[in-house]
Amino acid sequence: MLDIRVLKALALTFFLSFTAGALLAQEGDLDRGEEIYIKRCLQCHGEDGDGLGPAAERLNPPPRDFSLGLYKFVTSGFDADMPNDGDMIRMITDGMPGTAMPGWGDMLSEQDILDVLVYIKYFAELEDEPETQTDFGVQVASSPESIAAGRVLFEENDRCTECHGAEGRGDGIKRLRDDNGDRTWPRNLTKPWTFRASNDPRDIFARISIGIPTTQMPSFADPASNKSLTIEERWNVANYVASLAKTEEVVNPANFVVQGTRAEGALPTTPDDEIWASLKSSTFMMVPQIVGGERFFTTANDTITVRALYDDAKVAIHLEWDDRTKSIPGDAKAASIADAELYEDAVAIQLPREIPTGMEKPYFLMGDGTDPVNLWRWSSGSTDKPESAGIVDAMGIEDQQPRGDSGDFQATGSFLNGTWRVVMTRSLRTSAPETDLQFEEGRFVPISFFAWDGSNSETGTGHSMTTWYWLQLKPAPSMKPIFYGALAGLLMFLVLIWWGAKGAARGRKARDDAA
Amino acid sequence: MRIPKLLQAVLVLVFVYYGFIVVFDYILGAVIPRSLLTMYMFFATAGVFMVFTFDEQGAHELVAPIKAMVEQPRFRFIRNLVFLIIPIAVGYNVYGRTLPSFEAPVELRTIHPAPPSTAKIYGNRVNLLTLENPFRHTQTDDPELFAEYVAEGAEVYIMNCQYCHGDKLDGKGPFAEGLNPTPLNFQDIGTIAQLQESYLFWRITTGGPGLPQEAAPWISSMPVWQDFLSVDEVWKVILFLYDYTGHEPRSWGEADAGH
Numbered sequence A: 001m002l003d004i005r006v007l008k009a010l011a012l013t014f015f016l017s018f019t020a021g022a023l024l025a026q027e028g029d030l031d032r033g034e035e036i037y038i039k040r041c042l043q044c045h046g047e048d049g050d051g052l053g054p055a056a057e058r059l060n061p062p063p064r065d066f067s068l069g070l071y072k073f074v075t076s077g078f079d080a081d082m083p084n085d086g087d088m089i090r091m092i093t094d095g096m097p098g099t100a101m102p103g104w105g106d107m108l109s110e111q112d113i114l115d116v117l118v119y120i121k122y123f124a125e126l127e128d129e130p131e132t133q134t135d136f137g138v139q140v141a142s143s144p145e146s147i148a149a150g151r152v153l154f155e156e157n158d159r160c161t162e163c164h165g166a167e168g169r170g171d172g173i174k175r176l177r178d179d180n181g182d183r184t185w186p187r188n189l190t191k192p193w194t195f196r197a198s199n200d201p202r203d204i205f206a207r208i209s210i211g212i213p214t215t216q217m218p219s220f221a222d223p224a225s226n227k228s229l230t231i232e233e234r235w236n237v238a239n240y241v242a243s244l245a246k247t248e249e250v251v252n253p254a255n256f257v258v259q260g261t262r263a264e265g266a267l268p269t270t271p272d273d274e275i276w277a278s279l280k281s282s283t284f285m286m287v288p289q290i291v292g293g294e295r296f297f298t299t300a301n302d303t304i305t306v307r308a309l310y311d312d313a314k315v316a317i318h319l320e321w322d323d324r325t326k327s328i329p330g331d332a333k334a335a336s337i338a339d340a341e342l343y344e345d346a347v348a349i350q351l352p353r354e355i356p357t358g359m360e361k362p363y364f365l366m367g368d369g370t371d372p373v374n375l376w377r378w379s380s381g382s383t384d385k386p387e388s389a390g391i392v393d394a395m396g397i398e399d400q401q402p403r404g405d406s407g408d409f410q411a412t413g414s415f416l417n418g419t420w421r422v423v424m425t426r427s428l429r430t431s432a433p434e435t436d437l438q439f440e441e442g443r444f445v446p447i448s449f450f451a452w453d454g455s456n457s458e459t460g461t462g463h464s465m466t467t468w469y470w471l472q473l474k475p476a477p478s479m480k481p482i483f484y485g486a487l488a489g490l491l492m493f494l495v496l497i498w499w500g501a502k503g504a505a506r507g508r509k510a511r512d513d514a515a
Numbered sequence B: 001m002r003i004p005k006l007l008q009a010v011l012v013l014v015f016v017y018y019g020f021i022v023v024f025d026y027i028l029g030a031v032i033p034r035s036l037l038t039m040y041m042f043f044a045t046a047g048v049f050m051v052f053t054f055d056e057q058g059a060h061e062l063v064a065p066i067k068a069m070v071e072q073p074r075f076r077f078i079r080n081l082v083f084l085i086i087p088i089a090v091g092y093n094v095y096g097r098t099l100p101s102f103e104a105p106v107e108l109r110t111i112h113p114a115p116p117s118t119a120k121i122y123g124n125r126v127n128l129l130t131l132e133n134p135f136r137h138t139q140t141d142d143p144e145l146f147a148e149y150v151a152e153g154a155e156v157y158i159m160n161c162q163y164c165h166g167d168k169l170d171g172k173g174p175f176a177e178g179l180n181p182t183p184l185n186f187q188d189i190g191t192i193a194q195l196q197e198s199y200l201f202w203r204i205t206t207g208g209p210g211l212p213q214e215a216a217p218w219i220s221s222m223p224v225w226q227d228f229l230s231v232d233e234v235w236k237v238i239l240f241l242y243d244y245t246g247h248e249p250r251s252w253g254e255a256d257a258g259h
Helices: A004-025 A030-040 A085-094 A110-123 A144-158 A201-210 A231-243 A332-337 A480-514 B005-028 B034-052 B056-071 B073-098 B143-160 B197-206 B231-245
Strands: A257-262 A282-285 A303-310 A314-322 A346-352 A373-379 A388-394 A400-402 A410-416 A419-427 A444-452 A469-473 B118-121 B124-127
Touching: A030 A110, A085 A110, A144 A231, A201 A231, A257 A282, A257 A314, A303 A444, A303 A469, A314 A346, A346 A419, A373 A410, A373 A419, A388 A410, A480 B056, A480 B073, B005 B034, B005 B056, B034 B056, B056 B073, B118 B197, B143 B231, B197 B231
Parallel strands: A257 A303, A257 A469
Antiparallel strands: A282 A303, A303 A314, A314 A419, A346 A373, A346 A444, A373 A388, A388 A400, A410 A419, A444 A469, B118 B124
16 A cells, blocks of 8 residues: 555655754654644644645635745744744744644643654755844844834835835735735734734844745845845834734723713714724624634634713714725725625624623524524625615524614714724614613623624625623713712611610619619 | 630631632632622521520620620720721712622523433434443444544544634634633543533534523534534544543443443
8 A cells, every 4th residue: 555654654764864864963753743743733734744734724824834844934044945943943832823823832842842843844854954044133122213213114115014004904905925825914013912923023023034934025134125124224113013013902801891981072973083082992802703604714803992982862882993905895906905705894783682681691693583682783885885884683693684774873984094993873762672772871781793804705694703792881970879878877877876875774774773 | 715706706707708709719710709709698697696696695695795885884985986987887888889880790600511311413302311422432442443533533623623622622722712601621621521422412513502591502602513513523523522632531330431
C-alpha cells in the first residue's frame, strides 16, 4: 500500500540521511513532533500541512499552509525567505488573537513545542537560519512628538491610509488577496485585540519593517520601495499606530447593561449629534450566527457600541460599529470591493414583547412560538431605494414577519471613515401592548443586537449577533430615598424612646420594690 | 471567663455571615447574591434564636443584658448610644433599598440538570437510561477501528464545535467570550467526566432548547445538533471528546464498566 503516509516516511528517511547534521542541531524530535501534530494540529492545518483541514472553509482567516514555509508574523529580515524559530515558537505558544489558533503554551511543554516545530518546518524543508534579520535600531519611545511625526508619515503619499483608511479602521476599500487567492482585509488599527501578534510598538515596528509575508502588506524597510522609511520613521509610525487603539469603546466583560440616560433637552434625531459621544457607552462582542437556519461562520462585524437616551415620550438608541465597507447594492465602487454577492448593511435590536416578570426571557435567537420578540431593524439602502427602517415580529430565526406599519418607529444611519452610526427611536408606550414592548423607567429590559455586513455577503440568517444583555432607562435622581430613609429612622427612634421610657419605669419600680 | 449569651449569639451570626461570603465568593468563586444572603441569614437568626431560648433560663440569660441596658441608670450612656445608632442604621438601610438599582438582575441556572428518562431525538422517543454509544465497544474489540471513529469525531468537532468549545476543548473557542452562559470546558473534571455518554447525546442532539426550565433553555446558545449532524456523527464526536481529554465516560455502575 503506497499511501501518503508511506511516501512521507520515505521522504523523511531520505531527508534525514542528508540533513541529519542540521537536524541534530535542533533540540526537537521529529517523531514526537509528528505525534503531537496529528493530535493537536492536523484538524485545521491538514495531514500534509497545507492548511486544508476539514474546517478550512469555515475559518477566517484560513489555517496556515505550512508547505510554503512562509509565515506572516516574523522578525527575520524583509528579504529573508523564512522565519526565526523564535517567531514560530511564539505563534504556537501564544496563539493568534482574533483567529481560531489558540495559544498552546498551557497544554504543550516547551519540549513539545520544539518537537512540533521541527515537524512543521519539515513540511517546507526549512533548514538553517534566515539569511537576514530585521534591524530594530534604537527604539523611539512613544511621545506626542513621535506620534505626531508618525501620523504625518502614515498619511503622506497615502502610505498607510491607502489600505488602512484615514482613521486606521481598515476602510481603505481595496480588494486585497493573499498569495493563495484568499480574501484578506486590512487590519482595523483601532482594535488592537485583533492584532495577531500584539500592539506593542515593537511588534508594530516589525510589521511595518518586514511587511506581512504572503499578503499585500509590504515592507517599508525595503529601499527599493518608493514609500520606504528609516528606522526612526518606522518607530514613529509604530507609536502612532499604537496610539490609535480604542480606549472607551471596548468590551468590558463585567458589563451587561446599557444605561439609558434621561435627556435634559430634546432627544437627538441624528446619529452624528454631539450629545451621543458624551454619554456612557456599552460595547458588546458580536459572534457569527452559527446556531440556526442557514449558518454563517465568517461574519465581519465583531463588536457593537450602544448608548441610549429617553424622555417622557420616547426612547432613542444609538448603535455604532466599525465596518470597513459601506455596502450599497448597485453602487459600482461597493460592488468592486464586495466578495461575492453584495447586500445592504443592516443592524437590528432585539427586544422581548413584554418585560419579563421572572427569569424567563424569549429564546435568545429571535424568540420562539411561545415567546415572540420585536426586532427593530435598519438597513442601508441601495442605489434604487433609500435606507429603510421597520419593526419585525419574530418567532424564531426562520419565522420573521416584517410589519406593514411600524407606528412611530424611526431609524437613520450615517457612515464615516469605516464606522456606521445608527439611531433608532420609538415611543416608550404604544397603543398595541400585546405586540409591542412597553418601556418603564428603572426596569431591566433584555436587549440584544444583530448586524449584517453586506459586502461580506451577509444576508438573511447569515449575520453576527450578541447574547442577551440588559437595557435600563435609568431614573433621574430624586429625593425619594432620602425621604423614606429619614422617615424609617425617625419611626425607629420613636419606638425606641417609647420602649426605653417603659424600661426605665420598670427599672425604677423594681428598685423601689427592692428598697 | 464565660462569654455572655447575647455576645455568643451575635458572634455566631457574624461567623455564619462571613462564612457564607468566604464559601461562596472565595471557595466556590461565585459572589453570593444579596437576596440569597439575606434569606440565609434570616434562617440562621431564627435558628440561633431557637437554640439560645431552648429553656427559660437560656432565654433569660439572652435578654438579660438588653433588659439591664434599658432599666438600669448606670447604663444610660450605652442606651443613648444604641438608641441613636439603631435608627441611623435602619434609616440608611431603607435609603439604600429605595435607591434605584443599576445592578443587572441575578440569573441562577442549573448547569447539569437532571436528564429526563426519555427524550424525542431524531423523531424517535429514546430511553436515555438504557442508551449506549454504539461505537464504544470498538475501544476494546477493535482499537484500529476505534481510532478511525475518533478521527472522524475529531473532524466533526473541528467543523462544528471548536468555535465555542475551543481547539483545546477548554471552552475558550474564538466565539466563547461573546456568549453567556459561556461554553463548557470539557477538560475540566467537573463536566463530561461526571456524565454518561447518553447524557452527552441528549445535550448535543437537543441543544439549548432541549434543556428543562431550571437550566434556562432560552439563553443557552448550544445549537440543536440533530438539525445539522447525523446520529453516527454525534456518537463519534462523543468518542472524540473523551479520547482527547483522557476522561472516561461515567457508566451506570462498576459492574457495567467495560461493556
